[in-house]
């Protein structure tokens with residue numbers, strides 16, 4: 001099995017993170033757009049309501065003024081009549097000028113006085129159901145100044161309304177918009193009135209309306225006004241917010257990329273995979289045979305654990321530290337023992353009395369829980385010789401560990417000291433534990449051909465084993481020379497690639513069969 005190169009995932013993770021940040025940005029954009037839209041809509045509607053109320057006030061004023069004048073008996077314009085008109089003008093709040101009609105022609109006005117030649121008005125912009133006539137944005141000459149005003153005619157009089165000053169400077173823009181005949185024509189009547197009175201050209205322009213906010217002024221003329229948002233003004237008003245949104249988008253993109261990328265990277269981390277593997281029980285067992293060095297017969301196997309997921313294989317030297325740090329050693333050991341016992345007992349080619357060796361964590365012998373291993377004997381339907389391997393460790397020297405090991409030995413378990421010679425070695429401890437096997441660490445065996453100092457210690461290990469009356473198993477036997485020399489040194493058993501790598505139970509069974 002080859003170790004995976006996690007760098008291969010860098011680009012894939014990045015691509016996924018980019019996709020995730022794109023989705024987040026779209027979601028945040030939609031959310032912000034929704035919030036902003038409802039906020040701006042509410043704000044604009046309140047503003048429109050205020051404008052329309054002001055317009056309503058102007059119209060009511062004009063209505064009262066014109067109704068009052070129409071109720072007077074004047075038929076032709078005279079100085080007395082003009083005086084009456086000017087008096088009325090002073091009383092009104094929003095009307096800037098009043099005109100009088102004779103035979104549908106303007107004959108005098110409060111500003112122009114009595115006209116020498118009465119003149120006819122241009123075609124009105126619209127006429128309401130009450131026969132009020134409107135001229136919108138009519139060019140006027142008021143006190144040496146050219147300006148535009150809204151003119152409403154009712155009966156024999158008209159009134160010039162100065163909307164801009166009435167509506168207020170800040171809203172002047174909106175009012176202008178109502179009357180900007182070039183671009184929009186947003187002043188509209190009640191739909192039935194519009195259809196009757198507005199020209200097709202105006203109706204076409206009215207399609208620019210987008211914000212359907214209609215307020216009807218029933219008091220005056222049953223005419224409704226429709227306010228449209230001025231997008232240019234809105235953009236200017238909310239430019240700061242747009243910039244803020246842009247920053248939020250950037251931050252969302254960066255943040256979501258970072259979170260996703262870290263999540264994906266974490267998912268590939270050994271710690272995360274090991275944790276998940278433990279939760280899902282996805283560790284599995286492989287079996288490495290050990291042989292009688294003299295006969296070459298496979299007499300047992302060591303159970304070793306493996307882990308593989310979508311991201312590749314993780315070896316024990318990498319995952320074991322995480323199992324320890326997660327404090328899941330005992331659960332892990334039980335899982336491995338149950339799985340291996342099930343595989344080995346159910347395979348017909350694994351003989352009865354086969355030695356099966358499990359690796360245990362020294363720390364577990366310090367806890368009472370280790371005595372639960374009783375259940376393994378119940379699973380042992382083929383009378384395997386069950387060997388518990390422990391590495392030399394200070395924790396094994398504790399009183400409770402020694403007590404537990406003795407208790408397990410009395411229940412039929414055999415004990416092996418793993419990696420003997422490289423750990424915490426203490427002859428007194430070896431005697432106390434009265435183990436059954438010593439497993440010579442593979443570093444001793446591997447250096448045999450070089451005749452290193454370490455390998456020259458093997459004969460001493462042999463005499464220690466004889467003194468303690470325990471069997472020796474040499475680990476890491478890779479070639480026949482090593483096997484031959486170990487035999488000559490009276491080492492009883494061997495384990496290593498020469499006899500078989502850690503393998504599936506089926507391959508182990510083949511190995512056992514071919515060696516019988």
Ligand SMILES: Nc1nc2c(ncn2[C@@H]2O[C@@H]3COP(=O)(O)O[C@H]4[C@@H](O)[C@H](n5cnc6c(=O)[nH]c(N)nc65)O[C@@H]4COP(=O)(O)O[C@H]3[C@H]2O)c(=O)[nH]1
Pocket residue numbers: 288303304305315316317320336359360361418419442475476477478495496497498502
């Ligand atoms: N170069 C070389 N290596 C050889 C040869 N023969 C065997 N090996 C390797 O040496 C290790 C022997 O296991 P170990 O000393 O108990 O050392 C084991 C054992 O201490 C621990 N371990 C493995 N599985 C378990 C388990 O289920 N529980 C516990 N507690 N520890 C385990 O992880 C260690 C490493 O296990 P692995 O990676 O499987 O490595 C295994 C095996 O693959 C050989 O001829 N040459």
